Amino acid sequence: MNSFNDILAAPTIFRDRNVLSPHYLPETLPHREKEIERIMKAVSPALKGEKTRNLLIYGKTGTGKTCSVKYVMERLAEAGSEAKVKIAFINCRIYNSRYRILQKVVQDFLPQHDKAGCGLAFLYERILDWIEEDGKCFLFVLDEMDMVKDLDDLTYTLTRSNDEIKKGGVGLVGISNKLSFKDRLDPRTRSSLFETEMVFSPYTSYQLKEILKHRVSKGFAEGSVDEAAINLAAAIAAQDNGDARYALKLLQKAGELADEQKAKVLLDTHVEDARKNVDEDVSYEAISTLPRHQQIVLCAIASLQLEGSRYSRLGDNGDSGDNGLLSGEVYDKYLQAARRFRTEGRSARWYREYLQDLEMLGLITMVESGRGQRGHTRFIKLAYSPQKIMKLIETNILGEGTGAVA
Ligand SMILES: Nc1ncnc2c1ncn2[C@@H]1O[C@H](COP(=O)(O)OP(=O)(O)OP(=O)(O)O)[C@@H](O)[C@H]1O
Ligand SMILES: [Mg+2]
Structure with missing residues (x-):
């Protein structure tokens, strides 16, 4: 008879599968130290109650933009007084217009004003009043910012808000993997909006190897992953745009294949097989969205x-x-x-x-x-x-x- 117990008791080379998942935020991000430092510098004025420097981060997919910014925001939230430094981390794939972004901020920070059918002006005023109340520093982190449909209107609103606020400030961190999206913006808002720009370059094979090694030590049982497997996954991903997400996915899939074959050690042949599998998944995902x-x-x-x-x-x-x-x-x-x-x-x-x-x-x-x-x-x-x-x-x-x- 089928039983969950049998499934759960099946031998596995994973120690903690979660560590390989795309949502896991590692404690350290090897090879992003310099980038993290620059982001910290740009947002550090918030800790003194001053407006942060607007920041735009570009880079190809899987180069660690989202996780680096998340890492810094967690540190910033810890370091700042809870009342004064407020951070909204917004995924613009979901909240893809000025209205929806402001609405999300009201929902998260001012739920008492979150009523159906509020106008844009109402949301905007509530947020501004709240910031001014005690001179907060509010940080909009807009991940996948290129997905915002009315980006010009949004940038206009955010720039204007700083002129209207007497106490406190609104800062912006924009993240995008579309290098050209900025060209769509009105040139006047462009320069004022992004005071600092950063580019995350693709990871090299060596860097990916180190990133993978970190994850392997936490995610897999000791001694269960052959070095050659890590090297191969890193090399494949380096050739393919230097994408860490892809490298991790390869390793995760290879682990699943090894488990299916009841292998005790994950080998480069598993990675080889995983590659075919992952390519199908990745392209399907990329195309269907x-x-x-x-x-x-x-x-x-x-x-x-x-x-x-x-x-x-x-x-x-x-x-x-x-x-x-x-x-x-x-x-x-x-x-x-x-x-x-x-x-x-x-x-x-x-x-x-x-x-x-x-x-x-x-x-x-x-x-x-x-x-x-x-x-x-x-x-x-x-x-x-x-x-x-x-x-x-x-x-x-x-x-x-x-x-x-x-
Ligand atoms: N330096 C690093 N150390 C450890 N893990 C990393 C590092 N860089 C990226 N990763 C991992 O790789 C995956 C992809 O990273 P992330 O989501 O930050 O990429 P991204 O640049 O935002 O990509 P996209 O443009 O597709 O959104 C995540 O699972 C992340 O944890
Ligand atoms: Mg991202």
Whole structure:
């Protein structure tokens, strides 16, 4: 008979599975000491009751932006007087407009004013009164800030609030993995908004190895992970954008595979197998949360790649054309595909931005033509098999209720 006891009693090489989960915040963050120091410097004025320096943090996915900022905010909350330093850590993927962000702050800090249907002005006034009451320093931490739909309005509101407050101040820490999102902002607010900018660079294989070693010592039973397995996971993730999240996921999956095979030691072969598994998960996750237009662009790339590029078949200086697809032909195909999905195609300017998003997520790669014959163009390649991507987008995503990908 099946029993939970049997399942719980099954031997496992994990000591604490939680340590490998994406939500776990480690006590130390190796190789982010300098970045952490800079964030601390930027927000330290709050401890003296002064407005903090606005900070914008960029970097590719999995480079430790969220966890570094969380780490600093925990220290800041400990160091500051509870009444005076207030921090709102907001995930803009969920709270994705000025209204929803202010509403969330009222919900968390001023629940007595949280009533259905409050206007924006009401929320804004309540927050300002509360800050001024005793000269608080309020810190908005906006993670995945690029997801905010009315970012210009939000930045305007936050900048203006500091002019209106007589006592205390409002500071902002913005985090984003879209390097280009700032270009969308009104240039006037841009400079005042981000007084300090930081870039988190991808981790090297060596750095990932150390990060993994820390986790292994807590998450796995002693002696149950072979050094070669750690090295391989670090090397794979370093090649793939230096993404620590990916490295951890590889190791977690490899551990599960080892458990399934009742192995006592996690080996590099488990990591090798895990890679195939994780790649599927990661790409599925990345694609299914993409906004609609990015999905359509991706679909256009996949279908062109399946048909074979018209231009590349012409050959390029005898080159057989496996450079990839030309940016222009993909744009034409995108417009076609948009019609098919009953969506209005956007301008080429937007299209270029979508390409950047897709590249950032590791779904495509782009190379500049560099030869000058066709002006300045780019070659685009899909990082996954076009069949798989087409199927995913057509059946799973655009096929069913598409509310989530508006
Ligand atoms: N220096 C580090 N030491 C230990 N763990 C780390 C380090 N950097 C990142 N991690 C871990 O890697 C994972 C990804 O980190 P994090 O969420 O901070 O990335 P991110 O830069 O915010 O990525 P995204 O842009 O996708 O949001 C987390 O599980 C985090 O704990
Ligand atoms: Mg993050």
